[in-house]
Amino acid sequence: MFYLGVDLGGTNIAIGLVDEQGNILHKDSVPTLSARPPAEVVDDMAALCRKVTADAGKSMDDIAAVGIGVPGLTIDETGVVVFATNLGWHDVHMGTQLGRALNKPVHMDNDANVAALGEVVAGGMRGAKNAIFLTLGTGVGGGIVLDGKIFSGTHHVGGEVGHMITVINGEPCTCGNRGCWERYTSATALIREGKKAAQRNPQSLINKKVAGDLDKISARTVIDAAREEDADAVQIYRDYIEALALGIINLINLLDPEMVAVGGGVAAAGDFLLEPLKACVASHVFYKDAPHAEIVLAVLGNDAGIIGAAVDAMNKENA
Template sequence: MSTKRAFAGIDIGGTSVKFGLFSPDGSIIYKEQKPTLAEKGAVPLMHLVSNIAEQLMYHAAEDELEVRWLGVGTPGAVNFKTGRVIGATPNIAGWQGTEIGSTLKERLNMPVWVDNDVNTVALAELRYGAASGALTAICVTIGTGIGGAVIIDGQLQRGHSYSGGEIGHMSINFEGPDCKCGRKGCLEAYCSSQAIINRAKKSLEQNPSQLFNEITGGLIDKLTIKQLFTAAKKGDKIASEVLAETALYLGIGLANLVNLLNPEIIIIGGGIADGGPEFLSKLSAAVKEQAFGSAVKELKIVKAALGNDAGFIGAGLLGENQH
């Protein structure tokens, strides 16, 4: 049996660590996930990641796969040269400062590349997913927080101190609502899942809706993004208004980026991307209205295609063209 080439990636998330092996054509050979148990802290999480890394390499050896490096994606800004987490991550306490790269290199005795998780998602979507073949792209993930990645001429733009692409903390209103980062009017303060839900709840307090009561089983306090989209699909006025407002806010933020970078494609990932084609077309219309005409002529706005696998797949690609 001849050895086949394969890529190995680990995607550290706030709730689970996803990992796997895949072929150069993008087909998945093996994948699995384990709970992050972020509340236990950074040290046990690093032990978990080390064990997963060894498990992956063992699996590759069993299948006679040739893996030349390991790639890891993590929340927070990462020094791509050293593999150290340099930015704070609200969902994993104490993770800032963790030496993921050197710890794993020592343990595995092989090259290890570590990057921010939105960067890895962007790499995967560009290679095998929604933006395959594109050269200039912006990737935005919207969930608890808003993350961004910028690719120009096929290259990730990490920035001078690996903190580029922080789209979520671009302000769209200097007098706007408070953001978790301590500033005002950030895109995240308007368009994170929680911000969207809070706007809907506020509106529902003033205009109670029978449909929302039914959808949430009377638990409006526990309203989710998914339920909000369901209400909109069933024609609820408040849900539609809140989502139209969200599309406008997001559209303004993205229009600023479009004017700066003139991308070919914008990939939208995270819970909001699952809201259906209607939200995406509203967003697309908002961006086209807000941005400079010549920059949006050929612009495509698409939903991420690789779902939960994008993170570990993009991580696996990190070592390409690196020395």
């Protein structure tokens, strides 16, 4: 049998037809247009499910179930998206509606959670039983896989790694608390510190790279300047890596996973991120004489969500 994996994003809905081993046979996408009534979004989702299936040369009879990764909080048992802030959704019965439209079982989970499962099934953490996926973007998202399955806790709200407090009384966060890990480890953090440095030191390479237009500073600007050994950028990037490592150490000391994968925009830095990160984790982990998680780059990009959503549906149907 085959499964449809849906990556519901703020901009696009991407859907793939996935086999039982986690391979995408065919995929396609349509704009989300999330300002519309949610029912219209679900209609487009159903239509794309049918199209992807047909374009893959399969029929809906070949589809065992559909999985959706949602940028928000879902309750799979009731088919409800409790909220998805980027979509402006509250209490949308998406699972129920899509299930009725396709006459298939539909399962939902958080997008970072399904991406974690995708990286375990077919990506950078292939074969790991216990694994954590981190996505370093505008914020920091994460997903936990335990014993080969998504772990989201008792009320489905676990895995919120980005809001782990790593500096009591630290930088104010959008969540209302202070010192959340993502304040120091998101792309946004690199941009914020890059801007400060460019203002403080107009001779900084960061400033030169954007020709003085500070609004053009991206995470990549800072990382590239660090690669070129600009003193300000090197310091910012060193602090960034240390903050990232210390949070990963918290996760390792707590959950002792087999692997940790880092993805998202900042992870495009590749080995320039991975190598100092691994060194910093190894030198600060609590049990220095015991083995600890292997840290790797995520490799699937957006496909992680499609594959993970499909495999999550498969796991739940076979549970």
